[in-house]
Amino acid sequence: MAVHRVDGRRDETLADVYGQAVSRRPLPKYRVPDDLSDPRAVYALVHDELALDGNASQNLATFCTTWAEPEVHKLMDECLGKNMIDKDEYPQTAEIESRCVHLIADLWHAPAGADTAGCSTTGSSEAGMLAGLALKWRWRQRRQAEGKPADRPNLVCGPVQVCWEKFGRYFDVELRQVPLEPDATGLRPHQLRAHVDENTIGVVAILGVTYTCDYEPIADLAAELDAIHADTGLDVPLHVDAASGGFVAPFLQPDLVWDFRIPRVASINASGHKYGMAPLGVGWVVWRTAELLPEELVFRVSYLGGDMPTFALNFTRPGGEVVAQYYTLLRLGRAGYRAVHAACRESARELGRQVADMGPFTLLYDGDRALPAVSWTLTDPPGAGFTLYDVTDRLRRRGWQVPAYPLPPDRAETVIQRVLVRHGISFDKIMLLADDLRAVVGELTRPGTPAPHSAFHH
Numbered sequence: 001m002a003v004h005r006v007d008g009r010r011d012e013t014l015a016d017v018y019g020q021a022v023s024r025r026p027l028p029k030y031r032v033p034d035d036l037s038d039p040r041a042v043y044a045l046v047h048d049e050l051a052l053d054g055n056a057s058q059n060l061a062t063f064c065t066t067w068a069e070p071e072v073h074k075l076m077d078e079c080l081g082k083n084m085i086d087k088d089e090y091p092q093t094a095e096i097e098s099r100c101v102h103l104i105a106d107l108w109h110a111p112a113g114a115d116t117a118g119c120s121t122t123g124s125s126e127a128g129m130l131a132g133l134a135l136k137w138r139w140r141q142r143r144q145a146e147g148k149p150a151d152r153p154n155l156v157c158g159p160v161q162v163c164w165e166k167f168g169r170y171f172d173v174e175l176r177q178v179p180l181e182p183d184a185t186g187l188r189p190h191q192l193r194a195h196v197d198e199n200t201i202g203v204v205a206i207l208g209v210t211y212t213c214d215y216e217p218i219a220d221l222a223a224e225l226d227a228i229h230a231d232t233g234l235d236v237p238l239h240v241d242a243a244s245g246g247f248v249a250p251f252l253q254p255d256l257v258w259d260f261r262i263p264r265v266a267s268i269n270a271s272g273h274k275y276g277m278a279p280l281g282v283g284w285v286v287w288r289t290a291e292l293l294p295e296e297l298v299f300r301v302s303y304l305g306g307d308m309p310t311f312a313l314n315f316t317r318p319g320g321e322v323v324a325q326y327y328t329l330l331r332l333g334r335a336g337y338r339a340v341h342a343a344c345r346e347s348a349r350e351l352g353r354q355v356a357d358m359g360p361f362t363l364l365y366d367g368d369r370a371l372p373a374v375s376w377t378l379t380d381p382p383g384a385g386f387t388l389y390d391v392t393d394r395l396r397r398r399g400w401q402v403p404a405y406p407l408p409p410d411r412a413e414t415v416i417q418r419v420l421v422r423h424g425i426s427f428d429k430i431m432l433l434a435d436d437l438r439a440v441v442g443e444l445t446r447p448g449t450p451a452p453h454s455a456f457h458h
Contacts, residue, residue, distance in 0.1 A: 017041040018044070021037075023045060054225040054399065057139065063419070063422070075320060075323050076321075080320065083318070084318060085312075085315050087440050097119070105260075111260060113290070119174040120282055120284060121285060128360075130285050132173070132204075132231065134294060134297060139202075154201065157203065159210070161188060164241075179191075189221050196236050207246060208245035218258040225238060239265070240268045243270055246269075246284075251342075260288050266288055272321070276325060277340070282324075344421040347426070350427070350431070350434075351434055352374045355436045356376075361377070375419075377414055377415065388415050402419055
């Protein structure tokens with residue numbers, strides 16, 4: 001028997017979700033609908049559209065966390081209404097943020113202890129920009145105190161992530177990207193002297209180069225800056241962009257000196273939602289000492305209740321990601337992070353061994369000494385009979401997202417592929433990828449096979 005409302009219209013709350021009116025027409029794209037809809041039906045339809053996205057666990061292009069424990073989901077739900085910036089209303093969430101800053105600072109051997117300066121951000125990009133602003137302000141203060149012009153700041157770096165290009169453009173800083181040398185995977189110390197000058201606000205060193213996944217030699221870069229200081233008087237600070245490596249090196253390479261153990265390192269940024277294994281939406285920036293964060297960059301607001309300092313490029317944001325980062329640090333501890341990343345490294349090493357044995361590839365990074373990842377290029381691109389873009393396209397048919405892309409402009413003729421092994425990506429899954437990659441190579445090199453016409457366009 002049909003159930004009717006008083007107005008005679010059929011009550012859809014008891015109907016099958018795919019039999020309701022909202023399910024019998026395309027979902028609105030340009031105008032908010034006039035009527036209410038059953039939440040079950042709307043959920044099912046939006047869920048169905050999202051199923052057309054790629055499988056996050058097969059996305060081997062991203063550094064970002066794609067798996068989390070059920071407890072993380074629960075904490076995120078519980079924090080859905082908490083505004084991270086409102087430290088007066090949510091003081092315990094603010095306390096958890098502070099604890100995370102100090103735990104991470106200790107992980108990076110910050111000398112200041114309880115006086116460490118740092119904050120959470122939406123990700124490593126914002127964290128890097130905040131560190132860059134601090135570098136610019138300190139340089140400008142020094143120049144003005146010396147009575148010198150402060151209108152032409154520059155920042156020296158190697159092959160960096162696009163956030164640093166944005167920083168240069170948004171904040172009017174010349175970005176001096178040092179050309180990538182043949183057979184190098186990042187900035188090299190001997191290149192610095194030709195690029196730093198009195199207008200250099202700092203040098204950015206990368207712990208986990210986006211292109212190749214290798215670490216730049218940070219201690220050697222710092223030593224070269226020390227030598228430049230001794231020879232010329234130019235005292236250039238070093239910032240470490242540890243977006244990926246900041247939560248890897250302390251556990252897999254504990255003896256590697258890259259952090260605040262180096263006196264010239266002024267600040268470090270990292271992404272909690274990459275190898276920090278927190279959900280998407282959290283990054284961290286820490287300064288060696290509080291005085292390295294200029295007071296002029298800190299704002300104080302009272303309209304949320306209380307006097308609250310804030311230093312960020314955004315304002316309102318949820319507190320769940322910070323709480324989830326704290327949970328993960330407590331849940332795993334040093335032993336847990338070490339175990340997870342060691343398992344990822346072993347998967348990466350085995351993938352590297354198999355890729356090297358497949359024939360047409362040359363490894364650029366084998367997954368051993370830096371991030372748990374692998375990158376490679378074609379040994380003989382003209383003679384291969386296919387491109388790495390073709391490999392990407394064939395792998396995509398099996399759901400794998402394995403990017404192919406050129407190196408920075410000075411080496412843009414070299415196209416490479418990269419696989420990142422993260423928490424939640426098992427050894428078994430990586431071996432399935434290796435099997436599929438081997439099959440793709442067989443297809444593309446089989447005699448008599450027509451030349452591939454990839455649908456992929458870079």
